[in-house]
């Protein structure tokens with residue numbers, strides 16, 4: 441069997457893997473990206489690219505290409521709770537990303553769907569020399585003091601080859617087989633919700649009625665709602681039971697759910713893609729094991745509600761990640777609801793041992 445060498449083997453070729461490849465290539469470090477899927481994401485999860493992420497993308501010249509697909513100028517402004525899109529509005533909610541970075545950052549956040557963002561990252565990574573291989577699965581790896589040996593298999597042909605790398609970067613998602621193989625556990629509040637998202641095409645202008653909708657939460661689908669996507673597409677998110685997967689959402693059920701959410705009983709939507717996902721907050725116990733690094737969802741997952749920092753569990757879960765808030769000069773006020781005292785004690789101990797509480801002039805705590 442042939443063995444090839446690369447300085448860095450990146451496992452996973454979605455947003456984290458492609459970003460890693462683009463940054464490595466920018467620094468003239470060759471890499472191979474192995475992704476078992478056939479292509480970049482068809483189903484968008486990401487829409488908001490934060491100002492901080494835009495700053496680092498800007499450092500490798502990616503900002504102009506991302507601004508080309510950034511549709512924040514036409515982004516709706518209202519987050520509403522309604523009986524259905526066409527039906528009665530119940531109330532207006534505060535938009536999740538309403539902070540401005542004017543004066544503190546040279547850039548601002550971008551709004552672009554993941555299915556448009558990843559091809560931009562891929563093009564840049566390849567243009568700068570990264571070797572990105574879709575349809576390529578990592579089967580196995582081992583490491584020694586000098587590097588990593590990995591076995592890759594082509595999904596189409598079954599051809600196998602070994603790759604010797606100085607480093608392996610695991611961008612292989614929340615279930616990260618690499619992290620599992622290394623036996624690295626995760627800590628944090630855990631998984632606290634299960635959702636199913638469907639991307640579809642339909643003319644909903646009648647139901648929108650000229651309103652500027654950013655998100656329409658639907659009362660009968662707690663934690664779910666309708667989100668406008670690019671090119672006139674929409675995404676419906678509904679709660680699901682933890683055991684329900686794609687087979688439990690046949691086309692008939694999906695169309696019924698879309699009709700309920702839109703309030704349009706005769707709507708004939710075209711289903712583009714669908715995906716189950718989990719809401720959770722978990723951080724890997726460590727991000728490195730010898731010559732292997734964890735990046736992206738493999739390293740940590742966060743809920744998409746924007747609850748970064750005001751909640752003790754999430755604050756602790758973000759320790760050691762870029763999401764941890766800057767507490768310099770801050771008064772730390774912790775609020776937590778329905779948390780047993782022993783858990784609060786454990787989390788405060790963790791913050792104290794991590795040095796986060798050192799030098800804080802005062803700390804308050806609200807428990808209810």
Ligand SMILES: Cc1cc2nc3c(=O)[nH]c(=O)nc-3n(C[C@H](O)[C@H](O)[C@H](O)COP(=O)(O)OP(=O)(O)OC[C@H]3O[C@@H](n4cnc5c(N)ncnc54)[C@H](O)[C@@H]3O)c2cc1C
Pocket residue numbers: 451452453454455456457474475476477485486487488489490576577578579611612613614617637717718735736737738744
């Ligand atoms: C509904 C929703 C909305 C979101 N909105 C936002 C947002 O607005 N902004 C934001 O920043 N984040 C958002 N997120 C989070 C964001 O989508 C994820 O953090 C991000 O997509 C994770 O990317 P990743 O590359 O780390 O992992 P993934 O996208 O999961 O990619 C991992 C890849 O590794 C591959 N892989 C796994 N095992 C192997 C193997 N053995 N061999 C080869 N390949 C392998 C998989 O096939 C997969 O493609 C959202 C998430 C959800 C669910």
